[in-house]
Structure formats: structure tokens, C-alpha cells
Amino acid sequence: MHGNTVAQVIFDERVTFFDITIELEADLTPRDPFAFDLHTDATVWQQPEFGQKSKAMVQPFYVHAPANTPLHLYQDACHAGARCERFLAHWLPKAPTQTVAMLVALNKAVAAHVGYQLRMEPGVWSPEETLAKQSGSCRDSAWLLVALLRRMGFAARFVSGYLIQNTQSPNGEDVLTCDLHAWAETYLPGAGWVGFDTTSGLLTAQAHVALAASPTPEDAAPVSGLLDHCEATFDVSMQAERLFLRNCA
Numbered sequence: 001m002h003g004n005t006v007a008q009v010i011f012d013e014r015v016t017f018f019d020i021t022i023e024l025e026a027d028l029t030p031r032d033p034f035a036f037d038l039h040t041d042a043t044v045w046q047q048p049e050f051g052q053k054s055k056a057m058v059q060p061f062y063v064h065a066p067a068n069t070p071l072h073l074y075q076d077a078c079h080a081g082a083r084c085e086r087f088l089a090h091w092l093p094k095a096p097t098q099t100v101a102m103l104v105a106l107n108k109a110v111a112a113h114v115g116y117q118l119r120m121e122p123g124v125w126s127p128e129e130t131l132a133k134q135s136g137s138c139r140d141s142a143w144l145l146v147a148l149l150r151r152m153g154f155a156a157r158f159v160s161g162y163l164i165q166n167t168q169s170p171n172g173e174d175v176l177t178c179d180l181h182a183w184a185e186t187y188l189p190g191a192g193w194v195g196f197d198t199t200s201g202l203l204t205a206q207a208h209v210a211l212a213a214s215p216t217p218e219d220a221a222p223v224s225g226l227l228d229h230c231e232a233t234f235d236v237s238m239q240a241e242r243l244f245l246r247n248c249a
Contacts, residue, residue: 001219002157002213002214004212004214004220026164026209028206028207029206030205030206031205031206033194033195034100036190036194037190037191038099038188038189038190039189039190041063041189042061042099042188042189042190043098043100044096044097044098044099045096045097045099045102047092061154061188062187062189065187065189069187071155071187073215074156074157074187075155075156076150076215077147079126079143079147080147080148080151081126081127081128083127083128084127084128084131084147084148085151087113087148088148088151100188103149103186103196104203106145106148106149107145107198107201108201110145110148110198110201111141111199111200111201112201113131113134114130114134114135114136114141114144116135116136116137116138116141117135117137119140124139124143125140125143127146130143131144138181138182138183139160139217141198141199142158142159142182142184143158143182143184143217144198145196145198146158146184149184154187155186156185157184157186157193157213157214158182158184158214158220159183159184159195159210159212159213160182160220161180161181161182161208161211161212162178162180162208162209162211162238163180163207164176164177164178164207164240165177176240178240180238181199181208183197183208184198185213195210
């Protein structure tokens with residue numbers, strides 16, 4: 001579904017406990033997130049008229065998209081309400097500007113406006129709620145950026161995965177940390193899908209390991225399912241281990 005690899009399990013009998021174990025190897029060789037070239041028709045962005053359907057204003061970007069890329073699935077702007085309109089009207093540059101520079105600035109603006117908070121309860125806030133509260137989890141701010149991008153006419157999708165970072169332990173040793181994370185991606189002709197992390201305000205790079213991408217957060221959940229009426233608990237633990245160091249000199 002949406003190009004994701006999905007495993008489905010159906011239990012023949014009722015169970016009271018089960019584990020899901022995921023093991024993977026990821027290449028974390030540093031890479032330049034800006035190492036791409038846009039199609040010449042997509043290098044400059046012009047602000048649309050926000051009283052009209054903005055998709056028509058940016059649609060020329062996508063005449064060069066591959067035929068097997070159903071971008072219309074990622075352009076539904078119905079989640080962008082009045083607060084999104086005001087945010088964009090206040091922030092967007094009035095004159096034509098470089099597309100990548102504009103997207104980088106928009107991502108930074110969302111990161112600055114939405115303070116990060118760890119939210120353990122299920123679900124994703126609507127873009128309007130996230131803007132109103134000016135705070136949210138990584139999934140809340142990522143979904144907000146998806147809505148803003150679509151309102152501007154871009155194809156955008158929600159991505160869930162892991163964020164693997166190198167940190168220092170209390171005794172000064174370098175250790176890897178692994179956390180569930182979410183970010184937004186937009187499709188740019190010539191570059192393909194480009195990721196934007198609304199928590200850091202940066203483009204995604206080697207530390208972002210995607211698990212699933214979809215038009216909506218519900219279809220990008222790492223694990224989902226149905227339960228009988230019961231009291232259920234859920235716990236998750238993650239560990240990252242460096243297998244080898246590559247000489248990057």
C-alpha cells in the first residue's frame with residue numbers, strides 16, 4: 001500500500017500477549033540532503049492566490065513527474081483550515097523565490113512556531129489544533145507541514161520511521177540512540193521525494209530511517225490493528241548498535 005512493505009497477521013485463537021521484533025541494518029554514511037537537482041521548471045516558486053485552488057498554480061511543476069507516481073493522492077488540501085491560511089498568508093514571500101530556499105524557510109518557520117512536546121497518547125492532532133496550541137509531537141508538526149504544503153499546491157506525504165543519532169553517554173562515550181520519529185516529504189521534479197523534519201527544522205538525511213509513507217498518518221503507523229474489548233497495554237523499546245565504522249576520509 002502506497003509502496004510500503006506490509007506484513008499482516010491474523011490470529012486463529014485469542015491471545016493475551018505477543019511480541020513484534022524488528023531487526024534491520026541501516027547505512028548511516030553521511031550524505032548531503034541538498035545533493036539533488038530540480039527540473040528547470042521547478043526551480044522558482046510563485047505564491048498562488050489563496051482565495052482559489054492553489055493546486056492549479058503549482059501543477060506545472062508536475063508535468064515532468066513519472067507516470068507511475070500518482071501525485072494526486074498527495075495533494076488533498078482539505079485538512080488546511082483558517083489557521084493554516086493565516087499562517088501561510090503571513091509567512092509566504094510575496095515575490096517569486098527559489099523553490100528549495102522557500103521550502104527550507106517554511107520548514108524552519110513551522111519548527112519555530114510549534115514547540116516540541118513528547119506525547120504518548122495515540123492519534124495525531126489536526127493541523128488547526130497544532131497551530132492553535134503552538135506545540136505538538138513530531139507527528140503533529142509533520143502533519144501540519146503536509147497540510148501547508150498541499151495548500152500551496154505541492155504533493156506531500158506523511159512519513160514515520162526511526163531517528164538514529166550519535167550522542168554522548170554520561171561517562172563521555174559515543175553511543176547511538178534510536179527513537180520513533182515522523183516527518184514530511186514533498187515531491188520535487190528532478191529530485192523526487194525530499195524529506196523535511198519539522199522538529200529540527202532541517203532536511204532529512206542519513207539519520208532518518210523511513211518505515212512507511214502515506215497520504216495520511218493513519219496508514220503510516222508502524223503497527224496497527226484491531227482488538228476485542230479489553231484492557232490493553234503497549235510497550236516499545238529500541239536499541240541501536242554500531243556494526244562497523246567506515247573510513248570517510
